[in-house]
Amino acid sequence: MIxxxxxxxxxxxxxxxxxxxxLLLLIFKGLNYGIDFKGGTLIELRSSDSKINVSSLRDKxxxxxxxxxxxxxxxxxxxxxxxxxNKDNKKxxxxxxxxxxxxxxxxxxxxxxxxxxxxxxxxxxxxxGVIAISLSLAVMLIYIWIRFEWQFSLGAIxxxxxxxxxxxxxxxxxxxxINLSIIAAVLTIVGYSMNDTVVIFxxxxxxxxxxxxxxxxxxTNISINETLSRTIITSATTLLALLAIFFFGGEIxxxxxxxxxxGVVFGTYSSIYIANTVLVRLRxxxxxxxxEDDNKTV
Amino acid sequence: MLYFSKLRIxxxxxxxxxxxxxASSNLFxxxxxxFDKKINLGLDLxxxxxxxxEIDNEPVIEQKLQNLTTIIRxxxxxxxxxxxxxxxxxQIIFFNVADLDKQAxxxxxxxxxxxxxxxxxxxxxxxxxxEDTGINLKVSFSRQGVINLKTSSQDQAIEIVRRxxxxxxxxxxxxxxxxxxxxxxxLPGLDDPQRIKSLLGKTANLTFxxxxxxxxxxxxxxxxxxxxxxxxxxxxKRIIISGENLLDAQPKMDTQTxxxxxxxxxxxxxxxxxxxxxxxxxxxxxxxxxxxxxxxAPVVRDTIASxxxxxxxxxxxxxxxxxALLLRSGALPAPLEIIxxxxxxxxxxxDSINAGMIALAIGFLLVIIFMFLKYKVFGLITNVTLIINLxxxxxxxxxxxxxxxxxGIAGIILTVGMAVDANVLIFERIKEExxxxxxxxxxxxxxxxxxxxxxxxxxxxxxxAAIILFFMGSGPVKGFAVTLGVGIFTTLFxxxxxxxxxxxxxxxxxxxxxxxx
Numbered sequence: 001m002i003x004x005x006x007x008x009x010x011x012x013x014x015x016x017x018x019x020x021x022x023l024l025l026l027i028f029k030g031l032n033y034g035i036d037f038k039g040g041t042l043i044e045l046r047s048s049d050s051k052i053n054v055s056s057l058r059d060k061x062x063x064x065x066x067x068x069x070x071x072x073x074x075x076x077x078x079x080x081x082x083x084x085x086n087k088d089n090k091k092x093x094x095x096x097x098x099x100x101x102x103x104x105x106x107x108x109x110x111x112x113x114x115x116x117x118x119x120x121x122x123x124x125x126x127x128x129g130v131i132a133i134s135l136s137l138a139v140m141l142i143y144i145w146i147r148f149e150w151q152f153s154l155g156a157i158x159x160x161x162x163x164x165x166x167x168x169x170x171x172x173x174x175x176x177x178i179n180l181s182i183i184a185a186v187l188t189i190v191g192y193s194m195n196d197t198v199v200i201f202x203x204x205x206x207x208x209x210x211x212x213x214x215x216x217x218x219x220t221n222i223s224i225n226e227t228l229s230r231t232i233i234t235s236a237t238t239l240l241a242l243l244a245i246f247f248f249g250g251e252i253x254x255x256x257x258x259x260x261x262x263g264v265v266f267g268t269y270s271s272i273y274i275a276n277t278v279l280v281r282l283r284x285x286x287x288x289x290x291x292e293d294d295n296k297t298v
Numbered sequence: 299m300l301y302f303s304k305l306r307i308x309x310x311x312x313x314x315x316x317x318x319x320x321a322s323s324n325l326f327x328x329x330x331x332x333f334d335k336k337i338n339l340g341l342d343l344x345x346x347x348x349x350x351x352e353i354d355n356e357p358v359i360e361q362k363l364q365n366l367t368t369i370i371r372x373x374x375x376x377x378x379x380x381x382x383x384x385x386x387x388x389q390i391i392f393f394n395v396a397d398l399d400k401q402a403x404x405x406x407x408x409x410x411x412x413x414x415x416x417x418x419x420x421x422x423x424x425x426x427x428x429e430d431t432g433i434n435l436k437v438s439f440s441r442q443g444v445i446n447l448k449t450s451s452q453d454q455a456i457e458i459v460r461r462x463x464x465x466x467x468x469x470x471x472x473x474x475x476x477x478x479x480x481x482x483x484x485l486p487g488l489d490d491p492q493r494i495k496s497l498l499g500k501t502a503n504l505t506f507x508x509x510x511x512x513x514x515x516x517x518x519x520x521x522x523x524x525x526x527x528x529x530x531x532x533x534x535k536r537i538i539i540s541g542e543n544l545l546d547a548q549p550k551m552d553t554q555t556x557x558x559x560x561x562x563x564x565x566x567x568x569x570x571x572x573x574x575x576x577x578x579x580x581x582x583x584x585x586x587x588x589x590x591x592x593x594x595a596p597v598v599r600d601t602i603a604s605x606x607x608x609x610x611x612x613x614x615x616x617x618x619x620x621x622a623l624l625l626r627s628g629a630l631p632a633p634l635e636i637i638x639x640x641x642x643x644x645x646x647x648x649d650s651i652n653a654g655m656i657a658l659a660i661g662f663l664l665v666i667i668f669m670f671l672k673y674k675v676f677g678l679i680t681n682v683t684l685i686i687n688l689x690x691x692x693x694x695x696x697x698x699x700x701x702x703x704x705x706g707i708a709g710i711i712l713t714v715g716m717a718v719d720a721n722v723l724i725f726e727r728i729k730e731e732x733x734x735x736x737x738x739x740x741x742x743x744x745x746x747x748x749x750x751x752x753x754x755x756x757x758x759x760x761x762x763a764a765i766i767l768f769f770m771g772s773g774p775v776k777g778f779a780v781t782l783g784v785g786i787f788t789t790l791f792x793x794x795x796x797x798x799x800x801x802x803x804x805x806x807x808x809x810x811x812x813x814x815x
Contacts, residue, residue, distance in 0.1 A: 044646065091499060091636075092496070094492070095492055110643065110645075111641075111643065112642070112643045112645065112646040113640075113641065113642050113643065113646055114639065114640070114641040115639065115640045115641070116636075116638065116639040116640075117637075117638050117639075118635075118636075118637035118638060120352070120637055121350065121637050121638045125772070128770050128771075128772075129770075131770060132766055132767065132770035132771070135766050135770070136762070136763050136766045136767075139762050139766065140759060140762065140763075143758065143759065143762060147755060180771070180772065180773075180774070180775050181705055181774070181775060181778075183771070183775070184705060184767055184771060184775045184778050184779070187763045187766060187767045188712070188760075188763055188767075188782065190763055191759050191760040191761075191762065191763030191764070192716075192760065194759035195719075195755075195756040195757075195759045195760055198752065198755040198756055198759060199723065199752045199755070199756055202751055202752040202755060203752075226730065227726070229722075229726055230719075230722050230723055230726045233668075233672060233718070233722045233726075234716070234718065234719040234722055236668060237665045237668060237669070237715045237716075237718045237719075237722075238712070238715040238716055238719075239715070240661060240664040240665050240668060240715060241661040241664070241665060241711045241712055241714050241715025241716075242661075242711075242712070242715065243661075243664075244657045244658075244660040244661030244664060244711060245657045245661065245708050245711050245712075247657075247660075248653060248656045248657040248660050249653050249654060249656075249657035249707075249708060249711075250649065250650055250653030250654070250657075250704075252342075252650060252704055253653075253654075253657075253704060253705070253708055256705065256708060257708070260712070
């Protein structure tokens with residue numbers, strides 16, 4: 001049996017540091033929103049001419065007066081991702097850009113993807129994203145509140161907040177782009193983290209009913225160990241699937257799978273070191289569970 | 299828990315085979331229509347264009363209010379009530395009447411049978427709200443009035459959009475209403491939406507009006523620019539004919555001048571008005587105005603009574619074709635703005651499909667190898683279940699002809715990774731049970747029973763997340779929610795029916811074996 005409970009305090013401090021750092025990052029550095037949430041235009045360009053590179057593209061686009069332009073390589077050497085604000089929301093911007101590029105590069109390039117999100121839509125998408133994440137947290141709270149005693153709910157929700165905040169904090173730290181698929185990833189993380197916590201909690205509650213003489217400090221450790229191989233195997237298979245997406249699923253899914261990988265890692269960690277420690281700190285005992293059982297039979 | 303009746307085995311087998319068949323119909327061609335269903339590929343996988351259009355209703359409201367001022371004035375004139383100082387400010391009509399008449403006017407507006415102010419019994423609301431500010435009367439569209447106005451302009455606009463898109467002839471376009479002032483246009487397989495975008499960007503409001511030099515024309519005048527933006531002309535506000543009078547419009551080659559022109563045919567009313575105007579207006583310039591710009595302003599040389607004519611204006615064949623198309627499809631009730639566009643080229647779509655499939659294959663393989671190494675026989679059972687699960691998932695998506703997107707493929711891969719969870723929970727529980735239980739069958743039974751709440755909890759949480767994502771997400775992300783959500787059901791089915799069937803067969807055969815798992 002591994003003595004997870006030996007490090008409850010240390011890891012609680014670590015988690016608090018992580019959350020504080022993430023919150024500070026989110027407040028002061030903010031998130032790198034993609035065009036889905038910021039509005040603007042994105043062009044994925046593939047070239048068949050070595051003359052077309054990041055610097056020549058940047059020069060060309062900067063001449064076009066499009067506001068802030070970012071040009072980056074995308075995956076391999078021939079693909080580029082160009083993003084700009086398109087502040088005035090010009091109508092025929094794509095056509096104009098094509099004309100401009102034709103004049104210097106001929107037809108040795110091809111627009112593989114064009115996305116243009118107006119300011120109104122991006123504001124709506126951001127709002128919908130925030131609502132979706134808040135709603136999912138609320139729904140999870142209600143679900144767990146129905147299923148478990150309040151101490152458990154608090155533990156699970158704190159673990160969820162931890163996972164979401166730290167994942168977003170890492171995205172902020174490395175300026176990784178937040179787009180619609182990241183919202184999907186965050187929601188899935190919420191589901192996954194909850195799933196992981198619930199399995200351990202289920203065992204904690206079962207053990208609470210079984211043993212009246214074991215303190216919660218010890219009991220959580222027993223429960224974590226009993227469910228440990230399941231926790232490891234499920235995390236491992238999920239991570240294997242996600243790594244496959246990350247490495248082979250193409251550039252578009254990179255951010256999504258990265259967020260999910262982080263979420264799974266933190267979700268697994270938080271089920272053990274946040275959710276359970278909340279139970280310990282709230283001095284959950286057999287009485288907590290039995291009282292609830294009594295209420296239910298009445 | 300371990301016992302399976304023959305009937306149940308039969309049912310599970312047939313059910314699984316059916317879905318394998320349905321899923322494989324994506325690869326083969328079946329004659330039977332039931333099996334000839336396919337998963338739809340999202341625009342991000344097959345390539346295509348997604349355009350979200352917003353109707354700008356401001357001009358419509360302004361126009362309606364403008365008309366209303368005349369109607370109000372005339373309506374009360376008949377009732378011998380004088381309307382004074384009528385003006386529009388910020389989409390509100392203000393006017394004065396004598397204090398004695400005030401109540402009478404308000405009553406007219408609030409009468410449920412009023413012909414001035416339609417009443418919508420379903421919403422318990424009038425089209426217009428009236429308020430006495432003390433200084434004057436204030437009339438504006440009610441909430442419901444604005445909604446009705448928006449819906450009706452959306453209904454008209456979607457019809458025109460459909461006609462224009464159909465005329466261009468793209469492959470199975472999808473045109474849907476969004477809210478009450480938006481239209482979604484999905485154009486699969488279209489990698490350059492430029493032409494459609496420019497066609498949808500035009501209101502196509504066509505009018506024929508005389509050029510006048512008389513600033514005091516009794517209908518009022520507009521100063522309008524020519525299409526080329528250089529010259530200007532003063533044009534009377536009186537409309538001779540408008541786009542509504544057109545029966546047909548076609549691009550043609552003028553054999554005399556060798557110019558591309560648009561020839562048009564007018565309806566009876568239009569032909570009569572056009573004939574009259576051209577007979578009285580010989581020598582005058584007739585401006586052809588499209589969306590506030592003059593295309594051309596030819597001099598009338600003859601009376602045109604045939605009800606057909608032509609527009610010239612330095613067109614190329616393409617611009618003439620587009621103008622004819624716009625005129626045929628009719629004018630939009632209000633300008634449209636493209637507020638969101640997402641276009642994916644077909645080769646990127648194919649690349650995404652390939653990448654997704656490779657990732658699926660590799661992810662699947664990794665999980666299968668891992669499970670086999672970890673659980674041996676039971677790993678094998680899990681793996682067979684996993685394969686059937688995948689077919690079930692694809693089968694259901696096929697059956698409902700769901701749309702598969704790139705995040706949707708990610709959802710399938712993720713389902714593969716998470717689907718083993720339920721089996722792992724069961725197997726680990728069985729292992730624990732075996733520690734205190736020598737009877738294999740009882741231990742297995744216990745493993746299944748005791749792990750059930752955890753499995754259900756775990757799946758419900760993921761399902762909740764998927765449901766929220768489905769309702770809040772848009773486009774490709776919705777595809778992810780679909781595969782993730784459907785994946786939960788197929789996983790539970792395959793774990794409790796298929797995996798359990800295999801496990802029970804194996805356990806019953808090896809009930810006395812030691813170290814079973």
